[in-house]
Amino acid sequence: MKQINIIAKNTFDKNHKIGCNECQASCQSACKTSCTVGNQSCVFQDVAVNKKESDRA
Amino acid sequence: MVHFFTFNHNNIEYYFIWDIESGSLFNVSNVAFLCAKNLYGTLSDRESDLFNKTPKDDIKFFSNEFKLLEQDGCLNSKQSVKSFKKNLNYVKALCLHICHDCNLNCDYCFAGGGKYNSPKDYMTFDVGKHAIDFLIENSGNIKNIEVDFFGGEPLMNFDVVKKITDYAKITAKNSNKNIYFTLTTNCLLLNEDKANYLNEEMDNVVLSIDGRKETHNAVRHSLNNKNAFDIILNNAKYFVKIRGNRKYYVRSTFTNKNLDFSNDVEFLRKEGFSQISVEPVVLPKNHKLAIQEKHIEKINNEYDNLANSYIQKREEGNWYNFFHFMIDLEKGPCISKRLTGCGAGVEYLAVSPSGDLYPCHQFVGKEKFKIGNVFDGINKSEIRESFANNTVLIKENCKNCPAKYFCGGGCASNSYNFTGSISNTYDIGCKMLVKRFENSLAISAIEKIASNS
């Protein structure tokens, strides 16, 4: 194996500091008791993280 | 700040380095892991022994590699956003408590049997209409607005759900807004007609089932139907069959009575559900079903078991999604959302059946958190202000937490219930969350490595 394998790099988009706030409010998605935000998708990215890769838009 | 963790899959030990502030993830060799931990963390005694046996040339090589990553801003990076306040200029999501009544009686219900510790109450169309008007008026420039039908059991007041939906669609269209609906149901009344309607009108449907029959029946009691579990399962399966690829979740709660909850996930998967969310119950520590400190080790081992079978099942072609293992390392939310979490009390509010406004569904019925009503608007702006300031950046326990930009500072309601303040953390929840977070990083990495090989 590679000694250091970069899986993901600098993934936080700090430029959108204010955010457009158009994405889903997190407690609306499923849990209603312990929301997290890292499992939500940005509304402007054509990716729904809960879908099989081959079924994503 | 740098976080170190390992994950064992198929007898291979994977070593991970997570750079908290930049959101960078590295899968490294054992030697690289020890060298990084020596530089940026604290070696255990056993790791120190191993590190002391590492050839000097290797240590030098990795130090140089890590320096380059530091220069690239993806290792040992510093916190760049120091303060943040949520924008108070709009409300974009409402949770409508369509009725405070329920046809199930669950031992762990935070709503006290669906009634929120108050007499049974049903929302009228007039209250719902005013709630929609309030949402449109207060959503400012936000284009995407959301309405969640919640209870109790919202299907017990289904006609009002339908009327509000019709009204909201027209009003949103006239105001040039996109409106998205969610409904949460225990499925007992989800007959074909209602299922077809929800499939048509709802953007997301949350189906509550607690997994295996024995798990479900131990804690969710039907008031007058012995076969409730079978009815619920069949109704949910019908819904999912017609739902196809559109959004839904089967949502379960696990308690200290089913700490082997990976079996409940597996049961649901085998029954044909592919969007599964199984959540730890949140209860006062003296409750007979509560998750306590002494359960954490077993729960975290169970998350490891689940993560392992999750990778395996998906690899074998039995794809499913587990809500708390979802992570998007490429295109996740912006930093604003990561800092401010759920948005309760600010962009997200709950409406009681009589029209009172609260910071979120879990605060409904707590008088001191009542911030106004849908007829007259918000009249306690100081409460909203306190929620707007309540970001992950102000919470002491979150400062060094590896999951902070994925958690957003945790649930204000859990914090309030356990510590008396919305600005602390619910520590048992944090321990499980960090474990799930490590698992989701490991799953992402292992699936990525497999797809590249």
Ligand code: SF4
């Ligand atoms: S898991 Fe706990 S400590 Fe970590 S960010 Fe969330 S609330 Fe804060």
Ligand code: SF4
């Ligand atoms: S305070 Fe808790 S329950 Fe309420 S919206 Fe936030 S995470 Fe969800």
